[in-house]
Amino acid sequence: xxxxxxxxxxxxxELGTSVEVIDLPxxxxxxxxxxxxxxxxxxxxxxxLAEGKNLKIAVNQDLASAAAPLNPGDEVAFFPPVTGG
Amino acid sequence: xxxxxxxxxxxxxAEVKAISGNDRIGAVASFVGxxxxxxxTLEHYPGMTENAIKKIVEEAMSQxxxxxxxxxxxxxxxxPNDQIVLVAVASSHxxxxxxxxxxIMDYLKTQxxxxxxxxRPEGARWVxxxxxxxxxxxxxxxxxxxxxxxx
Numbered sequence: 001x002x003x004x005x006x007x008x009x010x011x012x013x014e015l016g017t018s019v020e021v022i023d024l025p026x027x028x029x030x031x032x033x034x035x036x037x038x039x040x041x042x043x044x045x046x047x048x049l050a051e052g053k054n055l056k057i058a059v060n061q062d063l064a065s066a067a068a069p070l071n072p073g074d075e076v077a078f079f080p081p082v083t084g085g
Numbered sequence: 086x087x088x089x090x091x092x093x094x095x096x097x098x099a100e101v102k103a104i105s106g107n108d109r110i111g112a113v114a115s116f117v118g119x120x121x122x123x124x125x126t127l128e129h130y131p132g133m134t135e136n137a138i139k140k141i142v143e144e145a146m147s148q149x150x151x152x153x154x155x156x157x158x159x160x161x162x163x164x165p166n167d168q169i170v171l172v173a174v175a176s177s178h179x180x181x182x183x184x185x186x187x188x189i190m191d192y193l194k195t196q197x198x199x200x201x202x203x204x205r206p207e208g209a210r211w212v213x214x215x216x217x218x219x220x221x222x223x224x225x226x227x228x229x230x231x232x233x234x235x236x
Contacts (some may be wrong), residue, residue: 009128009200010211058198061133077130081214083160084116084127084158084199085190 008079102154114182
């Protein structure tokens with residue numbers, strides 16, 4: 001199934017991309033499955049998508065956990081903690 | 086409720102006037118955040134940013150008596166002393182206006198997807214999130230009291 005993946009701020013810059021469509025195998029239909037797939041690209045992907053307080057996740061524009069399930073056409077975003085205001 | 090995420094500047098006086106028309110309003114509390122020290126670029130997540138602010142304002146409206154509310158947040162390139170954010174809350178009484186205004190601002194800093202990149206002489210750097218901002222938002226969890234329903 002296909003999902004749209006967005007990257008913002010430091011992640012967008014260091015990964016060199018702001019949006020990608022990823023074809024996920026059915027066995028990987030969670031945010032964690034998507035994360036593992038992307039982390040296998042190594043380098044900055046492995047470092048920046050590692051779970052921790054510096055990685056925030058949104059599914060369809062709502063904050064989500066790494067365990068959140070994904071459905072075809074979902075929009076998943078990875079970004080650092082927010083610093084607005 | 087007016088929520089705007091925009092690159093253009095805003096006029097505090099005009100925004101306050103716009104939410105003060107109702108004669109049951111007795112108090113308007115407003116906050117304006119400014120760029121300190123260095124030029125910066127603000128990035129946001131179009132769509133999610135507006136929705137996140139809307140949820141924060143709805144939460145404030147469920148906790149305090151809020152009759153009108155305007156939140157404006159800018160993005161793009163900003164210079165020192167530029168205005169970044171405006172929160173204005175109109176209520177019958179000042180206590181609700183003050184509290185809702187501060188609550189919205191504290192939550193916005195930790196929940197709304199904006200990211201600041203500072204342009205310093207030694208190079209550009211992304212601003213790190215601060216624990217003190219998380220604590221400011223967290224503080225409201227214990228302060229919020231259930232409101233009595235009025236007939």
